[in-house]
Amino acid sequence: MNRNVIVKGALLVALCFAFCGMAQAQDWKSILSGVANAITDGKAGAAAFSIEGSWRYASPDCKFTSDNLLAKAGGEVASKKVEEKMTDILDKLGFTEGCTYTFNEDGTYTSTVKGRTTSGTYTYDSETNELQLKTKLGLKFNATVSHNVLEPKKMSLLFKADKVMSLIQTIGGALGSNSSNSVLSTANSLLNEYDGLQLGFALEKQ
Template sequence: MKKVILGFAAFACLTMASCGNMSQVLGAMTNGTGVVNAISSVIGLDKVKAQNLIATWKYSGPGCAFTSKNLLAKAGGEVAAVQIEQKLLPYYQQVKISESNTYITFNENGTFSSKIAGTPFSGNYTFDEASQKITLKGLLLSVNCYAKKEANGISILFEAKKLLTVLQTMSAMSGNKDLQTIGDLSKNYDGVRVGFDMKQ
């Protein structure tokens, strides 16, 4: 069954011109992380439970997931997500996001504390298990994000449409093709979420 799913994923990627360098995508899929991401998204691991969210989660790498009602598009999206994560990594490194300065702690009393690239953000949170939506409410900022269960932890992902608009503008000004690729890929799906892979 896994071979069939991966076959559909590869076929979907071949039919999309925006997938870019196929060898890079297949290379990512053959390592542990890529294969786990592709299989788990298509098959569907158990959702994150509220009690399992309560912990300190540290950044382990870029996270990305596509949303789509079409199974084939979803499979292709996860193949593309592996490529996007690879392209996000140097950008994250440029702004100095690391395990030591990027984390989030969810407490049982409904409060959270976090840092992103060393910048603190804390307040109250609510978590809807059905949609996996986390609402983070701080003093000056309220933002929605989504939890996604991974084999070795969770991903904290944000709707990327507004972020992609900023990235595309930056791409036009700087000529950064990696950022432009992120924007181009997002046009092939109903939506895309980007953020952080996290582990305890």
């Protein structure tokens, strides 16, 4: 008899914990739902990211391909140092406040750098965040789109080492930049100094 009482008691306690757990889970769901509604202002998809639209240049940006590589390089101090050097590089190439990128719904894009507008086509994979730009001359540039779900009107285009050098050479040649050699040298030294470094720039939606 005592054994049955103990078993029944244990089952009752287990059920109590189960119901409490369900209630807590429901409370957490309510809290998370409330946060989501606050972020999106109660509108479904309001915070959804889309590359389509017009974007203006905001600042240089960099990213290490892993937290381990960032730590080895010196953390945030290294990132700040890289971005300071990138400011000079991008400024010489014409990436200033007047620089814009427009990505159209039909897969075409236009970019304006230093007052000169170029156009072409693009493909964007939202699952991998890989972006490919193809100019009318057939030149292709692959970038990684970095963005924060809480800031859908901000994104960065980041390029791997070999793509950065190719991009700088192309832009410098097209704009007739007299300082393209020094820019290439600076970019090359940065890429050689840090492993797993991606260089690029941040854009804000207009």
